[in-house]
Amino acid sequence: MSEEIKNTESVRLPDAEKLVLSSSPHVSTSDTVRKIMYKVLLALLPAVIAGVWYFGLRALCVIILTTVCCIGAEALWCKLAGKEVKNTILDGSAAVTGVLLALNMPSSVPVYIPVIGAFLAIWLGKQVYGGIGNNPFNPAIVARVGLLIAFPAAMTMWTAPRNFEKSFGYENFVTPQQRIILQKGGKAAETITCATPLGAVKMSDKEEFAQGFYSHPQMLWNCFIGNRGGCIGETCVPALLLGFIVLVAFKLINWKIPVCFVGTVAVFGAVIHTISPALAPMPLFHVLSGGLLLGAIFMATDMVTSPITPLGAIVFGVGCGIVTSVIRFWGNYPEGVSFAILLMNALVPLIDRFCGIRPFGYVKARKEVAK
């Protein structure tokens, strides 16, 4: 048979030697882990730009240094562990961790913080568990919480954002001495430190609440556009929302997690605010301040460390919201987003187990067992 075929001219016939044998399916999506990570980086870009806009070139330096250190830490680990270096770096996951970690730091951090943070994130948060996909906790959060506990002062020294001295009620966030400097026409950006709104709430007296300072529309507006003290990437809400839209549009996150997370904090805040307005500002303030949106949109939604089932995502989001609120209202720390996500990360295997999906064809399973 094959001889006849060779005689057939002008028609090119295929060569069986070149056939690859493997089982189905034979085609697949063109999407890859690398593309996913690069899309996440794209989603982080608005927050990066906003951070640099508000906190200056120093913020950019922190972001670059942290990212480079994370990639370096990953490369070093792979080298030491005898793993493939190039592809591990190129998958972009270390870069994502680096950018996220930097966005979770104040712009004023000393140089050693990003370096230590990078190793905490990549080594302790990721590679000890076996690298990408195997880490139970979000590496950036592991590093942030580690740094917060080890270097509390450096991690809570907030530089004032651009045009801070022109913003509503700035006097409430600075020390009396700084207030005098600013009132005399001094520039705030990159020179003076200020408290974050959440930190100020922790310290404030009942009188300020009674005056409705933290619920004032201009206060809320400042929190919305990002003109407040805080971590590099957490302050500018429009930038974070833009990132959220990108993530959802590319189907990179389960939107239920951030919605449930933020929704729970809002509901929790509303309940406390209603019971005792003297204890808490209005819920919108809680949603817009602190690292809630950054955490809910970019950290809690990390694929590797969040539940995989639809119901699990809701439970996870609500759980994060409850823990965050409890810490904010009754804890020693003004902010609880990182701790909440870390705690809920630990529960993910359990959540996945108890929030499983009903497989197809198990409608009457119970009755049949009874027979």
Added chain:
Amino acid sequence: MKINNNAVLSFKGGIHPSGNGKDLTSAKAVQTAPLMERYFVLLGQNAGKAPEPVVNKGDVVKKYQLIAQASGFVSANLHAPTSGTVGGLVTVPGPMGVPAQAIEIVSDNLDEAVEPMESIDWRNSDSKTILDRIARCGLVGMGGASFPTHVKLSPPPDKVIDTLIFNGAECEPYLTADHRLMVEAPRKVLEGAAIVGKILGVENIFIGIEVNKADAITELQTIADGYGVKIVPLQVQYPQGSEKQLIDAITGREVRSGGLPMDAGCVVQNVGTAKAVYDAVVGGIPLIERVVTVTGEVVAEPGNWLLRIGTPVMKVIELAKGVTDDPGKLILGGPMMGFAQKSYDVPVSKNTSGILLLSKADAVNYGSGSCIRCGRCVSACPMHLVPCLLGCAIESERYDLAAQNHVMDCLECGACAYVCPAHRPLIQHLRRAKSEIRRRSQKK
């Protein structure tokens, strides 16, 4: 019933393969292949027992003549695809990757047929007469599983069948054979469907068709009423043509785990089988040919061909004017569930819906990356399993955990592996677990 006013129905889960390759052949009318010099009719081409050859080397046979007799109930007759001499029982590359036995027929180029069987007036015949004819003509399911049709149409008396569904979804990328069949022979398909309805005594007869075959839907809808058949448009979603998913989409019933469609009161047949039923019952012709899509980006002239059973694949590629580049994979069937081949000498069998030549670039390269728990396989799984966690459990050889999490319900449709951005060999893992669990339970 979910049917109402032409709503486009579907199931939950599944995928939408991008650039599904149907454009290559969906407008290509079926061409009848010329006579080949030799045919290799595979013995074991039906589910169940292989039939016994009833001809010997050197025998002279005519077209439609019985050459192998069904051995037992779950088996199917084979007939000579053309007239000529029996070349004997030979070993050829089989479609399942192992050498298989086939009856070689050397054509005499006359294509002389035996006297056809008489046409059955099926409307006034009993089920048994029609079923006997179907069994005699060697019909098997032409969608892929090749289960003998007369067996599938003989449900145990205690099962109440109230719905008959014909699968015209053709959800596999690249394949358009069923599509062309429905467009070009709509009356035969419909009458075949009505005959099957008569056998089962069922009045709810549906043909489910994905909406990307709009011409087939329109064509059938205009004349379906006359045959008592309803045409159901379905969403373009893989695996829409899987029995359980098709039943769910059209009737809203779930076939219980481990159960058969008849447990949900349904029988599902392929539209190609309906046409074969018509040919057998009305035309008196045994199953010796079928429509096959010959396609792929590297095929010089992709198209749809009416091929005799037993035609070697290489001859079909010649009909399609060869290739423009060496393909990376030869697949019998579609790219999602078809079988890769190592030889172009494999012959066409009753369930060959497509001959697909995938370019090296299009054929997936499975990796060994870690699962990043993106959850895409979870939303893709039509059986609502959690393939990623199953895959990890199986990698650690935790077959018990895999069994607890219903790995045995896996259809092996490949939707999970298709969407996996880490290109993990999920289906390979799941198949391994299924066979391992089966092996262990047999041991006990």
